[in-house]
Amino acid sequence: MIPHIDLSVDPSFPEGVPMALPPEDEISEEGYGFFRDVWDISGVTHDEARAVVDEERRLVDLVDQVTETVEEFEAIAGAVEVGNPNALPPNLADKRPNSEILEIVGDGDREIGVLDGLEIGVAGLSYALSSIGCFPAASCRSHATPRSWADRPVVFFAAERTTVHWLTPLVRDSGCGFGDGSDRGNLLLVEAPSISHLMDLASRILAQVEQQRH
Template identity: 40%
Template sequence: MIPRVEYEYSSNIPEDATFWMPSEEEIPDDEGIGYFRDVWMILNEPESEVRNIVTEEETLIEILDNLAASPQDYELIAEAIDSQDAETLPAGLLRSEFMQRAESLLQEPDDQPSSLRGLEVGVAGLSYALSMIGAVPVASCRGHIGEHAWSPNPVAFAALDRPRAEWLQPFISETGCGFHISPNREQFLAIEAPSIRDSSRLARLILENFEGRSHLFNRWLDLALIDSIHEASFDGES
């Protein structure tokens, strides 16, 4: 079972959206933007990489849906997927069934990135799909159980300009997802979903409707310029 958080999600772009996008000079070399914790930059990801992540995530969500019999099971299995560590699961049937289905996905070579590139199941595909279209994902959460959870439902924050937000809007509406602006993060648009299945469907729609159409948008971060800025800064400090 995949938990759903039911309330009214609005696919309308908020009237007070600023459509702020960072310049190359505003991209840090070793952390994210927006004062989120434990984040990093994911910029201009290629379509082939995004397709791999979205496809892997769909497989993992099916494993979650098949194995989790309760919200507590879901949380435990999702955490095992996120951490790539089945030892976090209770011993017995739950762990043995999980290992039969997911062992190959957890055992990545030491020199290879994890299948979800360090992000949580259910929002990894969406975050990378947003990066693929030239938006700047800045934080994400698959949603967690408990009163101290950062978010109860899947959400991805991103810097988006108006053309990209308007292009995304019909896909957000089709999947039952929504936009909102969070207090103290007014420069970003948050894209939220009732469940990780919905956020995964949104990632798939973005991928399939954008693939091969990079000409849609004009504003792209220049990764070579970002590298040169940080190299110059490093040389100046040495």
């Protein structure tokens, strides 16, 4: 069960929001925009973004198939991300003994997270934005736990004005909206009622690029 919230979004071109890539001297190993536990993923290639978008879709579909509540989705998605079998619902192995989820999570010895350490549901969009010259600054799929710093699925990013114009119809058609992230720097954001919308936007971005290549 993919979480969905009641959220009104504004897909119109975000007039008045700063639109520029961050100066190189303001980007550190911890990224840009005064966020914690972030890192620089700029300069992603189209093929790299395609791989993450496709893998993210596969993982979300797998988690969706074995969950019936928002809490279950959060627990299993988190377990998949970091390879923590202790975070799985205790009856999952009994109810779904053949689920690929169990193999992906493993026995807890995994050192590297899936999707290069980003969260399921926002990783694909972060990589898609990077592949078209944007600078992803932070992302959160929103969590059914007190530790969630975002109350809705969101990706903060920096981009030039021409890129935002290009993105605007794709944001609208995917059911997402823009927001103002300028309290953290030259940033805007994309938000949505669910990660399904953000994943759709990521797919539309890559498909548009592929269409324009032909």
